[in-house]
Amino acid sequence: MSNAEKGVPSSVALLGTGPMGAPIARNLIAAGVPLKLWNRTARKAKAILGGHAVDSPAETASNVVLTVLPDLPQVEQLLHGPDGLLAGWKAAGIDNPILVVHGTVSPVAVAAFAEECRKTSGVTVIDAPLSGGTIGAEQGRLSIMVGGPHEVVERLRPLLGLYGSTVLRFGNTGAGSIAKACNQIVVAATVTAIAEAMALAEASGLDSGHVQEILAGGLANSEVLQQKGHRWLEHDFQGGGSAKNQLKDLTFIAETAADAGLDLPVSSSVRRAFQTMIALGLGELDHTGIYLSVRAALRA
Numbered sequence: 346m347s348n349a350e351k352g353v354p355s356s357v358a359l360l361g362t363g364p365m366g367a368p369i370a371r372n373l374i375a376a377g378v379p380l381k382l383w384n385r386t387a388r389k390a391k392a393i394l395g396g397h398a399v400d401s402p403a404e405t406a407s408n409v410v411l412t413v414l415p416d417l418p419q420v421e422q423l424l425h426g427p428d429g430l431l432a433g434w435k436a437a438g439i440d441n442p443i444l445v446v447h448g449t450v451s452p453v454a455v456a457a458f459a460e461e462c463r464k465t466s467g468v469t470v471i472d473a474p475l476s477g478g479t480i481g482a483e484q485g486r487l488s489i490m491v492g493g494p495h496e497v498v499e500r501l502r503p504l505l506g507l508y509g510s511t512v513l514r515f516g517n518t519g520a521g522s523i524a525k526a527c528n529q530i531v532v533a534a535t536v537t538a539i540a541e542a543m544a545l546a547e548a549s550g551l552d553s554g555h556v557q558e559i560l561a562g563g564l565a566n567s568e569v570l571q572q573k574g575h576r577w578l579e580h581d582f583q584g585g586g587s588a589k590n591q592l593k594d595l596t597f598i599a600e601t602a603a604d605a606g607l608d609l610p611v612s613s614s615v616r617r618a619f620q621t622m623i624a625l626g627l628g629e630l631d632h633t634g635i636y637l638s639v640r641a642a643l644r645a
Contacts, residue, residue, distance in 0.1 A: 348376065348377055348378060348503075351503045352500070352502075352503040353376075353378060353503045353504050353507070354407075354408055354409045354500070354501075354504055355378075355379065355408075356379075356407040356408040356409065356439075357373065357378055357379070357380055357381070357407050357408070357409045357410075357411065357504065358380065358381035358382070358383070358405035358406070358407040358409070358410045358411065359373070359380060359381070359382055359383075359396075359405075359410075359411045359412075359413065360382075360383045360384070360402060360405060360410065360411070360412045360413070360414070360423060361384060361412055361413035361414040361419075361447075361448075362382055362383075362384040362389045362390045362392075362393060362413075363384070363389070363413065364479050364482075364584075365413050365447070365475060365479060365482050366384075366413030366447075367389065367392075367393060368479065368482035368483040368508075369411070369413060369447075369482055369487075369508045370382060370393050370396055371393060371395075371483075372482075372485045372507055372508040373504075373507055373508065374393070374394075374395040374396055375395075376507045378504070378507065379397070380395075380396045380397065381396070381397050381398075381399055381404070381405045381407060382396040382397060382398045382399070382405075383398070383399055383400075383401065383402055383404070383405045384398075387400065401428035401433075402423040402424075402428060402429055402430045402433065403427070403428045403429055403430065403432045403433030403436070404433060405430070405433065406430065406433030406434045406436065406437040406439060406442075407437075407439070407442070408439060408442055408443065409442070409443045409445065409501065409504065410430060410442060410443070410444050410445065411445045411447060412444065412445065412446055412447060412448065413447045413448065414447075414448045415448055415449075415590060415593075416448055416449075416450055416593065417446065417448070417450040417451065417454050417455055417458060419448070420444075420446055420448070420450075420458075421458065430442075430444070431466055431468075434466075434468075440467060441467050441468075441469065442467075442468055442469070443468075443469050443471060443497060443500075443501065444462065444468050444469070444470050444471070445470075445471045445473050445501070446470060446471065446472045446473065446474075447473055447474065447475055447489075448474065449474050449522070449525055449529065449590070449593070449594050449597070450472065450474070450522055450597070451522065451597045451600060451601075452472075452519040452520070452522035452523045452526065452597065452600075452601050452604075453519070453600060453601070453604060455470070455472045455492075455518060455519050455522055456517070456518055456519030458470060459472070459493075459518035459519070469493065469494065469497050470493070470518055471491060471492065471493035471497060471498065471501065471518060471521075472491070472492045472493065472518050472519060472520075472521040472522045473489050473490065473491045473492070473493075473501075473505065473521050474489075474490050474521055474522055474524075474525035474528075475487045475488070475489055475490075475509075476488040476490070476525070476528050476532075478572060478586070479585075480572055482508065485507065485508045485509070485510070486509070486510035487508055487509040487510065487511075488509065488510070488511040488513075488528075489505050489509040489511065489512045489513070489521075490513060490515060490521040490522075490524035490525050490528070491505070491512060491513065491514045491515065491520075491521045492514070492515055492516055492517055492518045492519050492520035492521035492522065492523075492524075493514070493517065493518045493521075494517065494518075495514065498514045522597070522601075523601055525594075526594070526597055526598045526601045529591075529594040529595070529597075529598060530598055530609070530611070530612050532569065533591055533594065533595055533612070533615045533616075533619070533632070534611055534612070534615050535567050535569045535570075536569055536573070536591075536632050536633055536635065537615050537618055537619075537635055537639075539560070539567075539569060539570060539574075539577065539633075540577065540633060540635045540636035540639050541639050542556065542560070543556070543557075543577040543636055544636055544639045544640040547640070548640075553577060553578055554578055557570065557574050557577075557578065561574070573585075573631075573633050576631060576633045576634075577633060577636055582630040582631045582633055582634030582636070582637065583630065583631065584631060585631030585632070585633070586631060586632050587628065587629055587630065587631065587632065588619055588622050588623055588627060588628045588629070588630055588631070588632045588634060588635065589623055589628035589629065590632075591619055591632040592616065592619040592620060592623055592628070595612060595615060595616040595619060596616070598612050598616075599612065599613070599616060618635060618638070618639070619632075619635060621638050621642075622634070622635050622637070622638040625637075625638050625641070
């Protein structure tokens with residue numbers, strides 16, 4: 346069955362070919378989707394074989410535009426000016442495009458952004474944050490948490506299914522980001538808990554590898570441990586999902602909790618821990634590097 350018969354849109358672009366965007370792009374191209382690509386650092390887009398790299402957001406104008414960028418301000422910057430998406434859509438005669446926001450963004454901000462885009466330019470904004478990390482992106486088994494109009498999400502489902510193994514709609518635009526906030530509560534807390542366990546094991550003279558074996562064999566096992574356990578054993582915290590981005594997510598969680606009238610004590614504690622890590626100048630490290638600030642506190 347062809348992509349058209351499956352309902353996969355034939356006019357698709359992806360902006361942001363970083364650690365998550367690049368493997369998503371490769372999966373789409375492998376599935377036979379013609380794909381326009383743009384990245385602020387052009388060589389990263391041009392390095393993806395089979396894609397059509399262009400020089401400006403305007404040139405990516407397609408019926409469906411996927412953005413895989415760190416936060417909402419980076420998406421908003423793509424819209425305006427002669428090289429922006431709005432100019433590109435107008436020049437291409439595309440009246441009702443769909444803009445998919447795959448980054449982890451503020452639920453409150455993305456809902457407001459979607460309403461503004463709908464009113465002023467006829468653009469439908471879908472928030473669809475991702476979980477599964479770069480490994481999940483490479484293997485096409487991301488969990489995608491979607492917010493947006495039901496009929497638009499259903500139109501996108503065959504496309505999202507080419508790189509996501511779980512695609513769930515949670516409500517209107519902004520709801521996907523609330524679901525991601527729930528996800529990030531567990532991720533950030535789990536990363537911090539394992540880091541503390543590793544720091545305690547080391548401080549007590551235990552073999553950290555054996556401790557991880559015990560954790561992996563029982564209720565303490567997790568995807569975080571499976572994907573990232575080696576980082577604590579090798580003390581390799583370069584690359585990956587940065588601590589500063591983890592703190593950004595935790596700030597959105599606090600904002601969302603306040604909007605819902607909730608006090609989340611674990612999330613608040615983990616947020617303070619990441620604030621401490623970043624204050625130590627470690628914000629560019631993978632979030633598992635919180636081990637370093639935990640260990641420093643144990644030795645203080």
